[in-house]
Amino acid sequence: MALYADLHRHLGGSVVPRVLWRYFQRHEENLAERFPEYAEFEEFYTRERTSLDEYLELHTLVESVQTAKTLPYFIYRLIRGAYIFENLAYLELRYTPYYRTDEHLSQSERIEQMRSIVEIVGLASRVTEYPIVTGQILCMHSRLPYEVNKAIVDLAVEMGDYVQAIDIAGGDSHYATRLDEFIGLYRYALDRGLKTTGHLYETRDGCYPELLPYLQRIGHGIQIPLLYPELLPELAERKQCLEVCPTTYLKTGTLESLTQLKTVFDRCFEAGVDIAICTDNAGLHNVRLPFEYENLLTLDVIGFDQLQACQDAAFRHAFAWPYGQRPASLLTGLLSVTNPKLPLYQ
Numbered sequence: 001m002a003l004y005a006d007l008h009r010h011l012g013g014s015v016v017p018r019v020l021w022r023y024f025q026r027h028e029e030n031l032a033e034r035f036p037e038y039a040e041f042e043e044f045y046t047r048e049r050t051s052l053d054e055y056l057e058l059h060t061l062v063e064s065v066q067t068a069k070t071l072p073y074f075i076y077r078l079i080r081g082a083y084i085f086e087n088l089a090y091l092e093l094r095y096t097p098y099y100r101t102d103e104h105l106s107q108s109e110r111i112e113q114m115r116s117i118v119e120i121v122g123l124a125s126r127v128t129e130y131p132i133v134t135g136q137i138l139c140m141h142s143r144l145p146y147e148v149n150k151a152i153v154d155l156a157v158e159m160g161d162y163v164q165a166i167d168i169a170g171g172d173s174h175y176a177t178r179l180d181e182f183i184g185l186y187r188y189a190l191d192r193g194l195k196t197t198g199h200l201y202e203t204r205d206g207c208y209p210e211l212l213p214y215l216q217r218i219g220h221g222i223q224i225p226l227l228y229p230e231l232l233p234e235l236a237e238r239k240q241c242l243e244v245c246p247t248t249y250l251k252t253g254t255l256e257s258l259t260q261l262k263t264v265f266d267r268c269f270e271a272g273v274d275i276a277i278c279t280d281n282a283g284l285h286n287v288r289l290p291f292e293y294e295n296l297l298t299l300d301v302i303g304f305d306q307l308q309a310c311q312d313a314a315f316r317h318a319f320a321w322p323y324g325q326r327p328a329s330l331l332t333g334l335l336s337v338t339n340p341k342l343p344l345y346q
């Protein structure tokens with residue numbers, strides 16, 4: 001069995017529609033009344049949006065029910081689904097901890113509460129019966145003030161047992177006026193040993209070359225090979241990896257067809273830039289990681305060799321995977337031990 005790694009998955013978008021709808025029926029009277037039928041809810045939840053901003057609005061629906069009290073409920077189901085249906089051996093979860101705190105508290109109290117949110121997510125991700133190596137990435141957010149984003153970076157540094165990296169999210173068109181601020185925060189994070197990724201070059205309005213030198217991985221980054229391929233040698237030199245999340249670009253209206261990704265993969269392979277294929281919001285899209293792989297193969301965007309290279313890259317660029325190789329190499333070892341006289345089919 002092949003085991004996979006997903007490097008880009010949002011906690012908010014990771015709840016599959018069936019789990020969320022059932023949660024409403026059990027615990028949220030108002031939302032249960034708004035969506036009495038599952039089919040109607042699934043249609044609303046997973047339909048394509050016309051822009052990234054409209055798509056991100058949907059996250060607030062999930063964020064409103066993911067609180068300190070309910071997070072273990074959702075994370076247990078997330079880990080169970082990832083283990084059973086997606087064969088994940090490794091998963092990095094990302095979220096903005098501030099948006100999981102109690103909105104009735106003051107800003108400083110909410111900052112204080114972020115610590116327990118990180119702990120709850122970390123503990124809930126360790127499920128004995130569904131073992132997956134997990135990591136956390138804390139997202140700064142373009143809608144949050146500097147003090148909160150700085151507190152998010154500080155928290156990531158302090159909680160190194162749970163958190164490996166920081167990210168910037170909230171729609172890449174909104175960073176323009178605060179670029180210096182975000183560069184400063186990334187510098188601050190790198191100086192303190194944190195790893196970095198960032199939602200960038202996802203849309204045509206989110207292309208900021210100034211931020212690139214501070215990122216170890218690039219969240220999406222598809223506009224680089226599409227519009228600015230001249231930047232690719234720099235990315236290869238810095239050993240940066242693109243986190244490409246195919247279904248997202250259809251749901252946000254960024255691409256019309258996944259076949260447009262062929263240029264992204266071809267140019268990156270040619271330039272020696274790694275790509276990890278990820279889900280972004282597997283629940284919101286109702287598309288799990290193996291189906292992202294299969295869709296790309298079916299549409300001839302990539303072949304099996306390229307898929308394997310991307311799967312290898314995912315483990316290589318994982319922030320919290322403690323081994324040099326992907327888990328399949330361990331199974332290959334076991335396979336030759338079972339009957340060493342038989343050759344392995346090459």
Ligand SMILES: [Zn+2]
Nearest residue numbers: 010199219280
């Ligand atoms: Zn994302």
